Amino acid sequence: MATIFSRIVAGEIPSYKVAENEQFYAFLDINPLAKGHTLVIPKREVDYIFDLEDEEIAAMHVFAKKVAKAIKAAFPCIKVGEAVLGLEVPHAHIHLVPMQSEKDMLFTNPKLKLTPEEFKEIAEKITKEI
Ligand code: AMP
Numbered sequence: 001m002a003t004i005f006s007r008i009v010a011g012e013i014p015s016y017k018v019a020e021n022e023q024f025y026a027f028l029d030i031n032p033l034a035k036g037h038t039l040v041i042p043k044r045e046v047d048y049i050f051d052l053e054d055e056e057i058a059a060m061h062v063f064a065k066k067v068a069k070a071i072k073a074a075f076p077c078i079k080v081g082e083a084v085l086g087l088e089v090p091h092a093h094i095h096l097v098p099m100q101s102e103k104d105m106l107f108t109n110p111k112l113k114l115t116p117e118e119f120k121e122i123a124e125k126i127t128k129e130i
Helices: 004-011 053-072 116-128
Strands: 017-020 022-027 037-044 079-083 093-100
Touching: 004 022, 004 037, 017 053, 017 116, 022 053, 022 116, 037 053, 053 079, 053 093, 053 116
Parallel strands: none
Antiparallel strands: 017 022, 022 037, 037 093, 079 093
16 A cells, blocks of 8 residues: 555555655655654655655655755744654655754644645745746
8 A cells, every 4th residue: 555655655545745757755744843844755655764865865865865954945944943753644755844953853842833825835835936
């Protein structure tokens, strides 16, 4: 069965898209640690990020770099943090989180509750910077 993220790529489940190319897709995390928290995934379904082919994981980071720069431009922060967990969704993904301090990367923090309008606005703001 396809992962929830493959279903997002296929357009079967809605997402707040930030960017995409032939191989990768970036969209807002639905339970964000901060405004601008984005997930970058390969369109090819692979569970564990370190099972990706060398070229694929390298290209994924080049794509994530573009997205991270756009996040920083849209949501000024000290740096955009990168994290890989993958304990919940078995489809490789990179979390990109704008950080004002180290504690913004604590995944045990309470998540922001945003309205659909807010999510849409955030995604558009980042997309504009790409
Ligand atoms: P993890 O696998 O531990 O890295 O966590 C999966 C992440 O995916 C969590 O931060 C979730 O909030 C996020 N997530 C799960 N389902 C969706 C979805 N349909 N749209 C956007 N983000 C999602």
